[in-house]
Structure formats: structure tokens, C-alpha cells
Amino acid sequence: MTNLWEMEQGCFDEGIETVCGVDEAGRGPLAGPVCAAAVILPPHLELPGLNDSKKLTDKKRRELYDLITEQATAYAIALVDEKTIDEINILQATFRAMEQAIADLKVRPQLALVDGNREPSPDGVAVRCVIGGDGKSASIAAASILAKVTRDRLMEELDGTYPEYGFAVHKGYGTKRHYAALREFGPCPIHRQSFLKKFYEKEAESAGTLG
Numbered sequence: 001m002t003n004l005w006e007m008e009q010g011c012f013d014e015g016i017e018t019v020c021g022v023d024e025a026g027r028g029p030l031a032g033p034v035c036a037a038a039v040i041l042p043p044h045l046e047l048p049g050l051n052d053s054k055k056l057t058d059k060k061r062r063e064l065y066d067l068i069t070e071q072a073t074a075y076a077i078a079l080v081d082e083k084t085i086d087e088i089n090i091l092q093a094t095f096r097a098m099e100q101a102i103a104d105l106k107v108r109p110q111l112a113l114v115d116g117n118r119e120p121s122p123d124g125v126a127v128r129c130v131i132g133g134d135g136k137s138a139s140i141a142a143a144s145i146l147a148k149v150t151r152d153r154l155m156e157e158l159d160g161t162y163p164e165y166g167f168a169v170h171k172g173y174g175t176k177r178h179y180a181a182l183r184e185f186g187p188c189p190i191h192r193q194s195f196l197k198k199f200y201e202k203e204a205e206s207a208g209t210l211g
Contacts, residue, residue, distance in 0.1 A: 004138040005044055007130065011111055012043065020074075020109035021139025022102060022120075024094050025053070025147035029172030030199075031165070031191045032155050033079040034090065036097035037146035038105055038112065040073040041139050047071070052134035053144040058152070065149040068142045076104035077150050086194045095120040115140050162188045174199075
């Protein structure tokens with residue numbers, strides 16, 4: 001746990017008192033929104049098992065979600081829907097979600113540590129990019145968990161509306177089952193049309209080859 005606080009401690013040593021971590025979930029799926037979270041943790045808060053959300057089990061992520069939302073100094077979560085992703089592209093949609101999450105924090109951070117190598121532009125908040133930050137920073141790890149669990153829960157809810165696609169299982173990612181459902185049923189309203197172009201191009205090529 002201590003190593004996850006080294007980055008924040010470095011900020012504290014610089015005189016930066018309020019640091020938020022920012023991360024996203026859902027850049028890659030074919031359907032549903034992209035989700036971002038911003039989290040400010042009390043300094044050196046012990047959250048047993050805290051880590052990059054991708055390295056945790058679903059059960060552990062959900063347990064940590066509850067602990068983080070109970071004990072964080074402040075947190076906020078923002079979603080940008082599939083229609084906006086199609087309109088402005090996934091990178092800009094991710095930035096928009098991150099910027100909104102930072103803006104919605106009830107405590108204004110002096111610095112945002114953002115996972116990755118591309119910077120959003122939140123109003124009045126300095127940004128530092130941290131490659132692999134969800135495994136290096138406690139607050140980014142916490143944000144990764146909030147974003148992932150929030151989006152997973154939403155996709156599970158949407159599975160009730162569109163049960164034929166299996167969203168509760170794959171959360172909108174491009175699995176064999178998901179592609180098979182697209183072939184059988186076509187896209188539904190929450191699919192990202194810009195993400196399906198290559199799929200349909202390949203399908204058309206295959207049909208031409210078979211023909």
C-alpha cells in the first residue's frame with residue numbers, strides 16, 4: 001500500500017495539499033458510454049487491496065468501491081454517452097468525462113493526476129499525466145475502481161433493456177458472443193456507430209468473398 005502513496009507524497013512535499021486522481025473506463029467497447037472518475041483521498045488512507053482495477057476481481061472492485069465512496073474526501077463520476085462519442089471521437093469524449101468529473105468534485109483540487117499520456121483540460125486545475133498511474137498512485141487507483149464499477153453496473157442494467165447482446169457479461173466489449181449478436185440482430189441504440197465501421201467492412205468483405 002505504501003508504494004501507491006509515493007506519488008501523492010511527492011506532491012505533498014512540493015506543497016500541493018489537495019491532489020485528485022483521475023481515470024476512465026470504457027474507451028474500448030463497441031457499446032455504451034465512457035466513464036471517468038475523480039477522487040481525492042485523505043492522505044495515506046489505508047484501503048486494503050487497493051490496486052489498478054484491471055488487476056482486481058469483480059468482487060474486490062465492488063468492495064473497494066464502497067470503501068472509497070465512504071471514506072474519500074471527495075469523489076465525482078461522469079459519463080459521456082455513445083452518441084457524443086460518435087460525434088466528437090472517443091479521445092475527446094474521454095477528456096470531456098474527465099473534465100466533468102474534476103469539475104463536479106465538492107473539494108477543488110490543486111492538482112489532478114491523470115492516468116495515461118494525454119491531458120484533459122480542466123478549468124483552473126493543473127494536470128500531470130502518469131503512464132500506468134492506476135498502479136502507481138492511490139488516488140488514480142481509486143478513480144479507476146469507481147469508473148469501472150460504475151460503468152459495469154450501468155451495462156448490467158442496460159442488459160435488461162437489450163438482453164440479446166449479453167451486455168451483463170462482456171460490458172459492451174468486442175467478444176465473439178457480442179459480434180455474433182450483431183450479426184443476428186444488428187446494432188441497438190447504445191452501440192457506437194463509429195466503432196462498428198470496421199466490423200461491417202469486414203463482414204461485407206467476407207460476404208463478397210463467399211459470393
